[in-house]
Amino acid sequence: MKKQIGIGFRKDFAEDFLSGNSLQPTFIELAPENWMGIGGYWKKILQEVAEKYPITSHGLSLSIGSPEDIDRDFLKQVKNFIKTYNIQIYSEHLSYSKCDNAHLYDLLPIPFREDAVHHISKRIREVQDFLGMKLAIENVSYYTPVAAEMSEIEFINAIVDESDCNLLLDVNNVYVNAFNHQYDAKEFIQKLPLNKVAYIHMAGHEQVEPDLIIDTHGQDIIDPVYELFDFTTQLIQPVPVLLERDFNIPELDHLQAEMDHLEYITDKNWKKLYATEKIHTATTV
Amino acid sequence: MPLKKFTQQQQSDLAGYCRTNELHEDLQVRRERVHHYRRLVFNVVNDSLQSAFPLTKNLLEDKIWDQLVHQFFSAYKPQSPQVWKMPGEFYEWFSESEQPLRGEFPFIDELLQFEWMEVVLFMMEDIPYPESQKEGNWMDSTIATNPEFRIIQTNYPVHLRKAATIQDADKGDYFILMFREKDTGRIQFMDLSPFFAVVVDNIAHGADLRSVLLALQEQMPQTSLLELQENTIPLLEKLKDKGFITGFKE
Numbered sequence: 001m002k003k004q005i006g007i008g009f010r011k012d013f014a015e016d017f018l019s020g021n022s023l024q025p026t027f028i029e030l031a032p033e034n035w036m037g038i039g040g041y042w043k044k045i046l047q048e049v050a051e052k053y054p055i056t057s058h059g060l061s062l063s064i065g066s067p068e069d070i071d072r073d074f075l076k077q078v079k080n081f082i083k084t085y086n087i088q089i090y091s092e093h094l095s096y097s098k099c100d101n102a103h104l105y106d107l108l109p110i111p112f113r114e115d116a117v118h119h120i121s122k123r124i125r126e127v128q129d130f131l132g133m134k135l136a137i138e139n140v141s142y143y144t145p146v147a148a149e150m151s152e153i154e155f156i157n158a159i160v161d162e163s164d165c166n167l168l169l170d171v172n173n174v175y176v177n178a179f180n181h182q183y184d185a186k187e188f189i190q191k192l193p194l195n196k197v198a199y200i201h202m203a204g205h206e207q208v209e210p211d212l213i214i215d216t217h218g219q220d221i222i223d224p225v226y227e228l229f230d231f232t233t234q235l236i237q238p239v240p241v242l243l244e245r246d247f248n249i250p251e252l253d254h255l256q257a258e259m260d261h262l263e264y265i266t267d268k269n270w271k272k273l274y275a276t277e278k279i280h281t282a283t284t285v
Numbered sequence: 286m287p288l289k290k291f292t293q294q295q296q297s298d299l300a301g302y303c304r305t306n307e308l309h310e311d312l313q314v315r316r317e318r319v320h321h322y323r324r325l326v327f328n329v330v331n332d333s334l335q336s337a338f339p340l341t342k343n344l345l346e347d348k349i350w351d352q353l354v355h356q357f358f359s360a361y362k363p364q365s366p367q368v369w370k371m372p373g374e375f376y377e378w379f380s381e382s383e384q385p386l387r388g389e390f391p392f393i394d395e396l397l398q399f400e401w402m403e404v405v406l407f408m409m410e411d412i413p414y415p416e417s418q419k420e421g422n423w424m425d426s427t428i429a430t431n432p433e434f435r436i437i438q439t440n441y442p443v444h445l446r447k448a449a450t451i452q453d454a455d456k457g458d459y460f461i462l463m464f465r466e467k468d469t470g471r472i473q474f475m476d477l478s479p480f481f482a483v484v485v486d487n488i489a490h491g492a493d494l495r496s497v498l499l500a501l502q503e504q505m506p507q508t509s510l511l512e513l514q515e516n517t518i519p520l521l522e523k524l525k526d527k528g529f530i531t532g533f534k535e
Contacts, residue, residue, distance in 0.1 A: 033367045039411035040433075041470025061366035067293040074366045099300035102362030105329045105371070108299055108322060111292050119288040143322065144315035147295045212318060214325075 002026070003274055004240035005263050006056065008217075012249050014045050018052075023252040025259065027054040029242050032081045032090075033061045056089040056199070056240065057082065058168075061103065064123055064137070065096035065110035072130075079131055089199055089240065091136035091168040092127075094120075094156065109142035112155040117162060124163035136198045138168035141176040141205075141215035152177065153191045166198035169236075171229045172221065176205050176213045185228055194236045202229055202262060203244040218247035221258055226265065233269040241266060303327075305359045329368065330358050337372030338400045344390065344448040353379075353386070369408060376401045392441035392451050399443045399461065402435050403472050406465045409433065414467065414531060421533020423494055423518050429531045430489045434464035436482055444474055464529050473527060481520055485529075494521070 006027040009017070011034075017023050028049060035046050049055075059078065062070070082090055095107035110116055127135050139156055150158075160167055169192065178185035204219030221243075243259050298312040302319065303326040312319075331354050335342050342350055361378045363371045376397045386393055417429030439459045441451050460482035463474045477485060480501065487497040498513045505513075524530045 034369065036367070037410055038408050040407055040409065040465055042408070043411060044470065060368075065296075067288055067296055071366060096296060096300075098366075099296050100362065101364075102300065102304065103364065103366060103368075103371070104300055104303055104326050105333070105363070105368045106303075106322070106326045108296070108303070111295050113289075113292050115287070115289045115292050119292075144318045146299055147292070147313035208321075212321075214321065 006242045008244040029056045055085045057087045059092040062092045063096045063098040093140045094137045095140045111146045112148040112150045117158040121162035124165045134166045136166040136168040141173040160193045167196045168199045169197045170201040172203045175225045200241045217244045238270040395439040396443045417532030426533040428488045431464045
């Protein structure tokens, strides 16, 4: 595959991004929920950015971990969005954001339990069948386990195996969880189904207590996370890599510098592979 | 294997805690950390509501605003997967619930409606513009208008006055034309007289000006059609300059 270093497209920097050239990603990522079924100013921006860049999508509201049924109407809209913008990767979080018929608009941790594995795997297969493409499921950061009867790594592996989905590996989330729950981040990554990694996210975080980091996407990536990224990219085939920055957004050339750093690491570890590997993105089911 | 009731209950208890602050004793979480989820969820909801309703937010003391947001999120189950639509549900919930704030701010429902309508118009899907030509006859041509508009009626001048300065003495009949500019996507709003609101509403729905004015003249027999025409056309020309009237269909 070609080198792909992207940026999470945010309304906060949309105008500067499109009118300048200080930020030069090879692709951009959108949350479909924020861009579906709209018109006017933001629709024009969406069309402009779609003409210039390939788009990946990273969902917020599918709530794959919900106890209740998949929202088919919502999924239809997502499918249309994916088709309209020729999106090759659709990823979602291994979490839930809707429960008891109420959306919460944030990512809650799923109990690491066997029945949850089967329930969620079934839902992922349902989504993949409906969309006709594989879902890339992201390992999320979490601040407390909920009634866990297995470890996080066992939970993720079981779901990826049973649902045959892809994995969006958020390296920062591994770092955050390793810190918060006191495990070894490199060991955790080595135990993941690395042949299923289709996409990588990188971001910054904030330590709010001596033993707790919150995954804010509001700071620069720190060196230990770059180091973990370096470690990870030595273990897997080339995949698209995305920089996420949602809050406290700096000048765009600062974001470009972070992307350059990611590119430096991927070049170091993947350069020889770029020309020979097949594109490892969405696969038709 | 279906999801066990225990697992469902754990998920429900955590989500319920985030919404209501009621921490069920059977919820198996790290107690010293779980409050972060409630904080994070509240922040998303609060940010979205503040963004949609900046005037209402400014009107209320911070403590009152926070209480209102907490009250909404405890009592109401947001249905839209798109967070930008959630403030519309807040507005509906507020309109249908008992709110002591109405005693102090009798215009608060209308302020929320005005602010939400601005969001709706700004975000709504594009509507095709009717084909039109630049020149035409005001009285007998069909006037082409911007299809992305709303006219709302209020009892208080929420569009004209700073909310904190609105008083009972301001009570009256107000009509607000709101529309989205084609090129910029910005929302324009204009205060309309009751008479002109009827005119604009009718021509925007395809009626020709002559028939609209004739119908209105029946209610004002002392006024001639020519007088109505002379009063109305300059206002329509103003709407044309502002881009609400886009031309003539024939």
